[in-house]
Amino acid sequence: MNHKPIWYLGPQEIGRNSQVFATEKEALDSAKARFNNWTQPTDFGVEETEDPVTYVRKENLDYSLKGLNQ
Secondary structure, X not given: OEEEEEEXXXXXXXXXXXXXXXXXXXXXXXXXXXXXXXXXXXXXXXXXEOXXXXXXXXXXXXXEHHHXXX
C-alpha cells in the first residue's frame, strides 16, 4: 500500500495534495517538512492509498517521479 501526506487543518478538515509515496516514512517526513513551514495546520500524518506513487523523498526533499522520468 502507498501513502499520502495529510495535514489536519481544523477539527473536521484534513488537507491533502497529489503526492503519493511508496513508504509511510517518506510520506510522514514530507508531511512534517511542509507542516513546519505552514501556519494553518494543527498536526500532520499519512493515510494509506491505492493511488500510484508520484513522489520519492531523498535527502530531505520531495522529487516528482514525473520530473525524474523526463
